[in-house]
Amino acid sequence: MQIETYKVTLIACRAVLLMFFSVLIAPVNAQVLRKPTGPVLLTVSGLITQHNTGAVAAFDFAMLNALPASQIVTSTPWHGAPAKFSGPALKALLSSVGAKGKVLRLTAQDRYEVSIPMEDIESYGPVLALRMDGKELNVRNRGPILLMYPFDSYSHIATDVYYGRSVWQLLRIEVE
Ligand SMILES: Nc1nc2c(c(=O)[nH]1)N[C@H]1C(S)=C(S)[C@@H](COP(=O)(O)O)O[C@H]1N2
Ligand SMILES: [Mo]
Numbered sequence: 251m252q253i254e255t256y257k258v259t260l261i262a263c264r265a266v267l268l269m270f271f272s273v274l275i276a277p278v279n280a281q282v283l284r285k286p287t288g289p290v291l292l293t294v295s296g297l298i299t300q301h302n303t304g305a306v307a308a309f310d311f312a313m314l315n316a317l318p319a320s321q322i323v324t325s326t327p328w329h330g331a332p333a334k335f336s337g338p339a340l341k342a343l344l345s346s347v348g349a350k351g352k353v354l355r356l357t358a359q360d361r362y363e364v365s366i367p368m369e370d371i372e373s374y375g376p377v378l379a380l381r382m383d384g385k386e387l388n389v390r391n392r393g394p395i396l397l398m399y400p401f402d403s404y405s406h407i408a409t410d411v412y413y414g415r416s417v418w419q420l421l422r423i424e425v426e
Contacts (some may be wrong), residue, residue: 333382
């Protein structure tokens, strides 16, 4: 009998704790995405839960820069010798907008478009490179945002399919 009471109390305690933490976490999540104050470099739309400009999530440089940073050291078909590409992981950007989908449709400034499967994010950790060897990318050297894959770490992605997913001058991501 006493053991039963103990069990019920334990379950009740857990429920109260869960409720407490849910309340604590919910408003924090909702506040993550502030509004851009500088020029918008990237917009994310589609299956996302966080918006800051109508139905889309718009990012200026400071917002991208504030996301957890990542880096990839690799050679590429365009740069030859290995370089360090740094910026937010695509995964960090997607979690900041609550993205839940199967495919990402990427569009660049030159209207180049390509779809990448969501699995790429876990498999290869692509990075939204804002810098190359510490120097900010600009439109002339394929910036301001260049989606980089770790080509040197996984020889099987050093192919045209993945070079084609390495979008430069990235402008838009649609979560589908
Ligand atoms: N913005 C943009 N990114 C792009 C492309 C493009 O045309 N525009 N081409 C893709 C393809 S198909 C490949 S193979 C690589 C290399 O393109 P490049 O060698 O023609 O520069 O960039 C990819 N990223
Ligand atoms: Mo290509």
